[in-house]
Amino acid sequence: MSTVYDFTASLLDGSNKSLADFSGKVLLVVNTASKCGFTPQYEGLEALYRKYQSQGFVVLGFPCNQFGGQEPGDAADIARFCSLTYDVTFPMFGKIDVNGADVHPLYRFIKGEAKGVLGTEAIKWNFTKFLVDREGTVTERFAPSVAPDQLAKEIDKLL
Template sequence: MANVHHFKVRTPQGTSLDLSAYRDKVLLIVNTASRCGFTPQYQDLEHLYQQYHQQGLEILAFPCNQFGGQEPGNDQDIQQFCQLNYGVSFPVLAKIQVNGPDADPLFEYLKDQARGLMKTRAIKWNFTKFLVNKDGVVVKRYAPRTKPNQFIDAIEAELALLPKATA
């Protein structure tokens, strides 16, 4: 796979979403969970989305239950939780695995493109974030403890490179 735009992911309704629909957009891809100490980052992510969506930022959340069983609900429960508790308006996709033999192919690609601390490939916890440029290339990986507002400069730098028609 040449970039993120070559992947398809599953929506909570079970349909396929082709990530090529996000060409010429800046993506922030995050593995999430509803019962995690980092769950309040949903609020930070929504704030970013509200602030930068019109300029070309898209946020894609991928719920995952691989870390401490902190995302036990089904896709419908997760959607309801995100909407009721955080007013999330960006896409929260179908629940996936990010590590192991059943890891989603998109996350296998992301992990290959941007290693974690000490060059580790595996995702260590919920709310690992990947910033992807308009061409579908992974720019940077951010640790769960790194709050979204801590890398606004990097997001703004990528948004500045978008075609003017997107803005």
């Protein structure tokens, strides 16, 4: 059986990062965008990261431009926006597709592990969140409308 740790993705700086580097940590995997109504959730995601980081929790941000063209910038633009606007310090990856023919393999996997409403796999919008336990198993999927601070109890259970 595969786990989240079996995948690799490119960081914003273009370097490859094995998710095995996060082995033993609780992860929150989120597809993000800089020009979305949910973009202010970066603040809540960063707050969760800072609160729980010392206990082995990491937020992984995956920018995506598939929903209304809401992530139009390149890697440098995304990095600058996240740093200057929300002081994001959690790992941010390069822009990916979360649906369609060019879906990133990580997202193909996690969507199959935690299906959405009525068993659908497709990501419906930016800031869909996947919670992953310390063994690399996807435990839950949360809709974009679920604010990061609403995840604290679920994170606590896994820590």
